[in-house]
Amino acid sequence: MELINSVFSWIIKQRIHQMDLFIKYPIDVQNDLLQKLLYEAKDTEWGRKYDFQSISNPKEFSSRIPLQEYESMKKDIFRTRCGEQNIFWPSDIKWFAKSSGTVSGESKFIPISNESLEDCHYKGGKDLLSIYHNNHIDSKLILGKTLVVGGSSQINEFNQTSYYGDLSAIIMKNFPFWVEHRRVPALEVALMAEWESKIDKMAQMTINEDVSNISGVPSWTLILLNKILSLTNKSSIHEVWPNLELYMHGGVNFLPYKTQFDEIFDKGKVNYYENYNASEGYFGIQDQSNSDEMLLMLDYGIYYEFIPMEFFHQENPPTITLENVKLNTNYALVITTNAGLWRYVIGDTIKFTSLNPFRIKVTGRTKHFINAFGEELIIENVEMAFENTCNKTKSTIRDYSAAPIYFSNNQSGKHQWIIEFNHPPENLEYFAEVFDTNLKSLNSDYEAKRYKNMVLGFPEIIVVPENTFYKWLKKNNKLGGQHKVPRLSNDRKIVDELLKME
Numbered sequence: 001m002e003l004i005n006s007v008f009s010w011i012i013k014q015r016i017h018q019m020d021l022f023i024k025y026p027i028d029v030q031n032d033l034l035q036k037l038l039y040e041a042k043d044t045e046w047g048r049k050y051d052f053q054s055i056s057n058p059k060e061f062s063s064r065i066p067l068q069e070y071e072s073m074k075k076d077i078f079r080t081r082c083g084e085q086n087i088f089w090p091s092d093i094k095w096f097a098k099s100s101g102t103v104s105g106e107s108k109f110i111p112i113s114n115e116s117l118e119d120c121h122y123k124g125g126k127d128l129l130s131i132y133h134n135n136h137i138d139s140k141l142i143l144g145k146t147l148v149v150g151g152s153s154q155i156n157e158f159n160q161t162s163y164y165g166d167l168s169a170i171i172m173k174n175f176p177f178w179v180e181h182r183r184v185p186a187l188e189v190a191l192m193a194e195w196e197s198k199i200d201k202m203a204q205m206t207i208n209e210d211v212s213n214i215s216g217v218p219s220w221t222l223i224l225l226n227k228i229l230s231l232t233n234k235s236s237i238h239e240v241w242p243n244l245e246l247y248m249h250g251g252v253n254f255l256p257y258k259t260q261f262d263e264i265f266d267k268g269k270v271n272y273y274e275n276y277n278a279s280e281g282y283f284g285i286q287d288q289s290n291s292d293e294m295l296l297m298l299d300y301g302i303y304y305e306f307i308p309m310e311f312f313h314q315e316n317p318p319t320i321t322l323e324n325v326k327l328n329t330n331y332a333l334v335i336t337t338n339a340g341l342w343r344y345v346i347g348d349t350i351k352f353t354s355l356n357p358f359r360i361k362v363t364g365r366t367k368h369f370i371n372a373f374g375e376e377l378i379i380e381n382v383e384m385a386f387e388n389t390c391n392k393t394k395s396t397i398r399d400y401s402a403a404p405i406y407f408s409n410n411q412s413g414k415h416q417w418i419i420e421f422n423h424p425p426e427n428l429e430y431f432a433e434v435f436d437t438n439l440k441s442l443n444s445d446y447e448a449k450r451y452k453n454m455v456l457g458f459p460e461i462i463v464v465p466e467n468t469f470y471k472w473l474k475k476n477n478k479l480g481g482q483h484k485v486p487r488l489s490n491d492r493k494i495v496d497e498l499l500k501m502e
Contacts, residue, residue, distance in 0.1 A: 015126070016131075016134050019127070019131075023295075026322060027322060029298050030303060030304065031057075031058065033299070033301065034058060034303045037303060037338060043086070044088055045087045046076075046340070046342060050064050051064070058321050062343070067343050068344045068345065073088070073344070076088055080093050080111060080162070081164075082159065087340075088111075088340035088342065089111070089339055091113055093111045093112065093339065095112040095113075095162070095174075096112065096158070096162065096164040097109070097112055097165070097167040097279035098164050098166060098279075099167075099279040110280055110339075111340055113338060113340065115339070116281065116337060117171070117174060119301045120302065120338065121167070122171070124277060124282030124285065124297065124300065125282075127297065128275055128285050128286075135287075135289045139245065139246075142212075143210075143212065144213065144244075145183065145206075145212065146182055146214075147185075147214045148168065148172065148190060148215050149202070149216025150166065150168030150169070150190075150217070155169055155173050167277075167278075167279045173187075184205065184209050185201070185205040186205060189201045196479070199227055203227045207228060207232060211241040211244055212241075213248065214244070214246070214247045214248070215249075216248075217251040217252060218254055218257040219252065219484070221247075222261070225237055225264055236265065236266050237264050244269065245269065245271060246271050247261065247270055248274075248275060249273075249274055249275075250274055252484060253362075254292070255383050255384075259390070260398075260422055271289060273285075274286040274294060278346065280337065280339075280346050281335060281337050281339075283300075283302065284296050284360055284362075287359075293354065293359040293360065294361065295358070296357075296359065296360050298322075298358070301337060301338030302336070302338070303335070304321075304333070304334070305320065305321060306321075306325055306331035307319050307320075309329075309331065309332060309349060317332075319343075322358065325352050327352050328351055328353070329352070330349050330351055330363055330378070331349065331350055331351065331352075332345060332366050333345075333348050333349070334346070347365055348366070349363045349364045349365065349378070363379065363380040365379065368486050370403070370404060372490055373449050373455050373456050374449055374455070375443070375449045377439070377443060377445075377446055381442045382487065385438035385442055386400075389431060389434045392434050394423070395421060395425040396422040397419055398421060398469070399419075399468075400417060401417075401469075401495055402415055402418065402489070403415070403416055403488075403492045403494070404416070404492075405460070411457070412454060412457040414456060414457035415459045416460045418468075418495055418498045419461055419463055420463075420467075420468050421463060432458070436458060462499070464499075464501070468498060468501050469498070471501050472485065
């Protein structure tokens with residue numbers, strides 16, 4: 001064991017030193033990376049179309065290549081799925097991460113190159129462990145097993161040369177043997193498509209393992225852990241896995257779930273670390289044990305640009321580079337990657353919490369907000385308001401979704417909140433008052449529209465029975481780690497469907 005620790009310690013120190021370099025010279029690292037990506041792809045169809053070879057700086061790059069969304073790349077991605085290569089990236093692309101996008105929308109198939117798999121997704125996972133061990137030098141993490149909660153679909157064939165599945169399934173399918181040896185459960189169970197049976201089998205197969213760390217989306221990880229507690233008749237997960245010390249999470253805001261995790265873990269025994277990993281790339285890692293801010297990872301083959309949200313809905317919104325970002329300003333994230341996504345608008349919004357080094361928080365989605373009355377309500381406002389409200393009313397929320405009720409019969413509009421509580425408040429009216437007050441304090445536009453109920457009335461909260469959201473996901477064939485009910489919508493389609501669930 002001493003030899004294992006010594007080798008691992010040496011690897012960690014080497015990588016921490018590399019991170020220090022991009023922290024010290026972030027702009028140089030990003031500019032060099034952009035030139036490297038352009039050079040590597042200069043002979044692709046896109047490289048010839050936009051004359052990558054003659055682009056010498058970020059300004060030329062942003063002026064010559066239009067911003068892209070999935071729809072504008074869809075035809076070329078489809079051609080690659082059918083076997084054509086060297087269209088937007090030079091190396092062969094045979095893997096595609098199936099991303100649900102919005103739960104009601106058409107699936108996206110995001111290209112995954114060998115470079116993005118090795119130098120981005122795998123590198124991110126290894127870096128999170130390196131950072132964790134650097135922050136917790138007495139950790140025994142590597143001596144235990146890793147429980148991965150993800151991969152809700154099998155690897156499927158488009159044809160004999162290309163395959164698709166959830167990103168987590170693709171990653172697990174390509175794990176090196178030494179990683180696979182330390183991961184539970186068995187691959188055939190981890191990649192099961194039927195989620196309910198999968199949870200049962202995962203619980204049975206991992207109960208007797210020595211799990212030291214868990215990785216997965218909070219909602220589905222909680223379902224699995226509660227299943228394990230039910231099977232073992234234990235009150236704490238540490239009665240099952242005494243050496244558990246790390247939970248790595250991402251995909252959704254963790255704040256609404258933290259209280260529920262705290263209830264099933266022994267106090268102080270588990271460290272929570274957040275990562276920002278999507279089908280399109282691995283972007284950020286929490287690098288401090290006492291803060292949920294994430295270090296923006298600058299050497300993963302991803303070049304970053306940012307659209308200030310005040311300009312996002314313009315026809316051709318301007319972008320800025322890393323050197324020009326400001327603190328606590330909402331930006332839409334634009335990426336150029338080593339899988340051939342060029343100036344791709346990913347759909348996430350972030351803000352910078354530190355400029356030295358560059359640290360970020362995810363604030364929401366460009367399409368997941370409510371702006372029915374000029375209130376510009378984003379997910380970050382809502383999550384913070386719910387956290388404060390739940391703390392004050394001693395309640396916890398399992399799931400929620402909201403949509404506007406528009407003006408009618410000379411009545412002002414309002415927001416309707418569909419909430420499934422884990423622990424409901426004693427007084428729902430008081431809960432609504434506290435929530436409304438918190439939203440006003442966090443969002444001046446919301447506060448202005450709430451003035452004397454003239455434009456926006458008092459929020460309406462409807463409590464739904466346990467498992468309502470689960471049943472909605474199941475009805476829509478959306479069970480699995482990649483699928484989530486949109487929190488905020490400007491139309492009532494999803495909220496009305498939730499209200500009809502029995």
